[in-house]
Amino acid sequence: MYKKLILISFAILIAFTACNNKTSNETGSDAAENSSKMYACPMHPEIMGNKGDKCSKCGMELSVPVDMNATTPPLEAETKTTGTIKEIVGDYLQLKNAFTNDNTNNAATAGKALEAAFKAFDKSALTAEQKKIFEDIEDDAREHAEHIGANSGNIAHQREHFDLLSKDMYDLVKAFGAGQTLYKDFCPMYNDNKGAIWLSETKDIKNPYYGKAMSSCGTVKEELK
Numbered sequence: 001m002y003k004k005l006i007l008i009s010f011a012i013l014i015a016f017t018a019c020n021n022k023t024s025n026e027t028g029s030d031a032a033e034n035s036s037k038m039y040a041c042p043m044h045p046e047i048m049g050n051k052g053d054k055c056s057k058c059g060m061e062l063s064v065p066v067d068m069n070a071t072t073p074p075l076e077a078e079t080k081t082t083g084t085i086k087e088i089v090g091d092y093l094q095l096k097n098a099f100t101n102d103n104t105n106n107a108a109t110a111g112k113a114l115e116a117a118f119k120a121f122d123k124s125a126l127t128a129e130q131k132k133i134f135e136d137i138e139d140d141a142r143e144h145a146e147h148i149g150a151n152s153g154n155i156a157h158q159r160e161h162f163d164l165l166s167k168d169m170y171d172l173v174k175a176f177g178a179g180q181t182l183y184k185d186f187c188p189m190y191n192d193n194k195g196a197i198w199l200s201e202t203k204d205i206k207n208p209y210y211g212k213a214m215s216s217c218g219t220v221k222e223e224l225k
């Protein structure tokens with residue numbers, strides 16, 4: 001009888017952790033390794049703190065490692081932020097975070113910003129071949145960003161576009177880099193169990209397709225440098 005009870009509770013435990021078991025053992029070692037480092041907001045490099053703290057300007061997680069030995073103070077390091085892949089990626093991450101928080105209005109705002117960032121992208125430094133790759137992705141991605149921007153109040157429809165947009169963003173980062181470490185995550189349940197990917201700045205799973213209802217559902221599939 002006692003043995004049987006143990007077996008049953010073990011089975012429940014397995015069922016309960018099945019959705020996110022692949023990520024839990026990967027986060028532990030990272031936390032120890034990163035505990036002494038400083039991190040900055042992906043959107044606001046001047047906002048720094050401990051890993052996992054929230055940016056005081058936009059609420060994003062501080063996830064960009066800061067080199068504390070750098071000779072130039074962060075405020076003087078004038079990095080170009082408009083018309084860059086970094087800006088596109090930053091707006092996509094804002095959008096993703098709006099979905100993880102089930103916030104349709106913030107998703108619409110970020111969708112509009114993302115569309116504008118694609119439009120403002122400076123292609124002058126690209127080769128003819130790179131330009132073609134960028135424009136193919138841009139055509140599709142801008143349409144999805146536009147629909148997300150225009151559908152505040154209909155988060156289910158916004159998420160349908162986010163699924164397709166995330167594939168474009170993956171192609172974009174594979175071709176041009178992101179200027180930061182990103183993770184390609186996979187939710188096996190979205191779209192009638194066909195599954196869907198998204199990109200994240202954090203190794204911890206926060207599902208943008210189901211939001212708070214199923215926050216930890218998904219696994220990290222790839223680390224993108």
Ligand SMILES: [Cu+2]
Nearest residue numbers: 019189214217
């Ligand atoms: Cu799930």
Ligand SMILES: [Zn+2]
Nearest residue numbers: 041044055058
């Ligand atoms: Zn910020």
Ligand SMILES: [Zn+2]
Nearest residue numbers: 147148157161
């Ligand atoms: Zn639409």
